[in-house]
Amino acid sequence: MIRNPIYSLYGIxxxxxxxxxxxxxxxxxxxxxxxxxxxxxxxxxxxxxxxxSGYSHYxxxx
Amino acid sequence: MxxxxxxxxxxxxxxxxxxxxxxxxxxxxxxxxNAICGSCQTVLDATTPSLAVLQQFPKRARVVPKIPLGSRGxxxxxxxxxxxxxxxxxxxxxxxxxxxxxxxxxPYRGYRYLTEYDGHWNDVKTLRSTPQVIxxxxxxxxNADHKVFQNSVARTxxxxxxxxxxxxxxxxxxxxxxVRPPVMxxxxxxxxxxxxxLGEYVSGAAVWQAFNLKDKPPEVKGIFANQPSPYEGRIGRxxxxxxxxxxxxxxxxxxxALWSRNETVFDQxxxxxxARSGEASFVTPIFELKGHPSAVEVEVDTDxxxxxxxxxxxxxxxxxxxxxxxxxxxxxYNGTDSDGSWSEGSSKAxxxxxxxxxxxxxxxxxxxxxxxxxxxxxxxxxxxxxxKVKRDPPSLVFFMIAFFLLFIPPIYVTIxxxxxxxxxxxxxxxxxxxxxxxxxxxx
Numbered sequence: 377m378i379r380n381p382i383y384s385l386y387g388i389x390x391x392x393x394x395x396x397x398x399x400x401x402x403x404x405x406x407x408x409x410x411x412x413x414x415x416x417x418x419x420x421x422x423x424x425x426x427x428x429s430g431y432s433h434y435x436x437x438x
Numbered sequence: 439m440x441x442x443x444x445x446x447x448x449x450x451x452x453x454x455x456x457x458x459x460x461x462x463x464x465x466x467x468x469x470x471x472n473a474i475c476g477s478c479q480t481v482l483d484a485t486t487p488s489l490a491v492l493q494q495f496p497k498r499a500r501v502v503p504k505i506p507l508g509s510r511g512x513x514x515x516x517x518x519x520x521x522x523x524x525x526x527x528x529x530x531x532x533x534x535x536x537x538x539x540x541x542x543x544x545p546y547r548g549y550r551y552l553t554e555y556d557g558h559w560n561d562v563k564t565l566r567s568t569p570q571v572i573x574x575x576x577x578x579x580x581n582a583d584h585k586v587f588q589n590s591v592a593r594t595x596x597x598x599x600x601x602x603x604x605x606x607x608x609x610x611x612x613x614x615x616x617v618r619p620p621v622m623x624x625x626x627x628x629x630x631x632x633x634x635x636l637g638e639y640v641s642g643a644a645v646w647q648a649f650n651l652k653d654k655p656p657e658v659k660g661i662f663a664n665q666p667s668p669y670e671g672r673i674g675r676x677x678x679x680x681x682x683x684x685x686x687x688x689x690x691x692x693x694x695a696l697w698s699r700n701e702t703v704f705d706q707x708x709x710x711x712x713a714r715s716g717e718a719s720f721v722t723p724i725f726e727l728k729g730h731p732s733a734v735e736v737e738v739d740t741d742x743x744x745x746x747x748x749x750x751x752x753x754x755x756x757x758x759x760x761x762x763x764x765x766x767x768x769x770x771y772n773g774t775d776s777d778g779s780w781s782e783g784s785s786k787a788x789x790x791x792x793x794x795x796x797x798x799x800x801x802x803x804x805x806x807x808x809x810x811x812x813x814x815x816x817x818x819x820x821x822x823x824x825x826k827v828k829r830d831p832p833s834l835v836f837f838m839i840a841f842f843l844l845f846i847p848p849i850y851v852t853i854x855x856x857x858x859x860x861x862x863x864x865x866x867x868x869x870x871x872x873x874x875x876x877x878x879x880x881x
Contacts, residue, residue: 380679383847387683391690394840398694398833401733403792408763413754421802422717426750426763 511649518542522599528590558662560637584616622664669855699830711820712807719804732830737788740823750804
């Protein structure tokens with residue numbers, strides 16, 4: 377590894393990044409973060425409408 | 439610069455050309471056999487007092503040596519003087535290739551040669567021992583095998599200066615080159631006489647520095663037969679490093695997987711009937727997410743069959759009111775047709791919410807199906823499903839990305855190495871590899 381210092385550094389940076397990402401719970405999934413959701417949602421779930429509309433419906437089958 | 443033990447600079451012996459009357463300087467002392475007049479380029483016999491004319495030319499284009507004859511330089515730790523110059527050519531594949539040869543002389547060390555082709559220089563000396571012929575394409579010298587590169591008939595097309603052998607313009611000689619970069623071993627056969635020489639690739643800058651020449655050395659074009667690859671030895675080293683990094687990656691991955699909390703913090707079964715009117719959304723009981731900010735995985739396992747369902751989720755922090763909105767569709771279809779049985783999708787799905795801080799959370803769940811899908815058409819009255827929430831599940835995604843990224847540099851070096859060698863051997867009559875990519879000039 378000493379004979380390839382730049383590649384070794386590159387590889388270790390990759391490992392550290394992957395390790396830190398795993399530790400911090402990085403994900404490729406997109407979620408929408410919404411602040412200050414009222415506590416009343418627990419009593420009236422229908423009052424909250426998710427801003428998320430990320431999935432596309434597929435009524436597939438062959 | 440000194441030129442001998444006493445530090446004396448040897449003087450040249452001036453002679454008169456019998457053809458044109460021009461002055462000829464002999465620098466090779468008594469060893470010169472042929473001398474060429476610098477004015478009319480007549481080849482003269484330097485062993486006769488009258489300088490007998492051996493070869494004459496009515497009118498010839500003059501080639502100017504890049505190392506002027508008479509130039510002295512420190513080469514291999516000794517002073518050498520350029521005393522002879524010749525241009526030789528071969529025809530290969532219908533193309534004419536010309537290169538220059540400079541004869542260097544030191545009265546105590548003898549002769550050496552410098553050859554130049556398209557800016558590529560070789561430091562050449564005559565071998566005193568004959569290389570061992572291993573096969574038609576390999577010779578062995580100093581316990582190292584050298585591969586045959588080219589077989590051709592070379593002709594001298596221009597000479598200047600003086601030579602310790604009989605030299606004539608037009609003389610043919612069969613040349614066979616063997617390479618093991620940076621070394622090239624050449625055999626030159628005239629009749630039954632074979633002369634072996636060993637050339638070592640040197641930079642033009644080294645030649646220019648040694649002989650204190652003006653301007654810059656000629657620009658290097660293409661890749662020469664024995665030009666050392668800038669990637670020499672790098673393939674093995676970089677793949678070895680890659681292997682070490684992959685081991686480290688695996689160890690880190692295992693450690694992180696063992697270290698991850700992977701805790702199921704919520705697990706509940708539900709049913710959904712799309713035919714039923716009213717608000718479909720509901721909230722789950724509160725569950726606690728512990729530890730440092732990390733991922734949360736929400737998994738849905740349904741009993742869907744030839745149907746689909748959509749789920750809108752909101753993971754809501756009860757204390758701060760921060761919500762993470764996300765959705766997932768689950769669909770599973772299968773059947774049988776003329777091709778046999780088939781299936782699409784899955785009745786399970788999961789989604790990972792990134793970097794969720796610790797706290798008390800609940801899920802708002804809003805399932806969705808086609809109204810008719812849940813009724814008689816598909817003979818399904820309701821969908822049953824299970825929601826499972828995991829805190830800090832082990833994930834391989836970023837390690838997998840790192841895994842692939844680790845391969846980029848070694849693959850790049852490998853491709854460049856093979857490309858370099860491909861271009862080198864594209865010039866050979868004995869190419870062991872494909873030379874289809876030889877036209878590039880990015881090196």
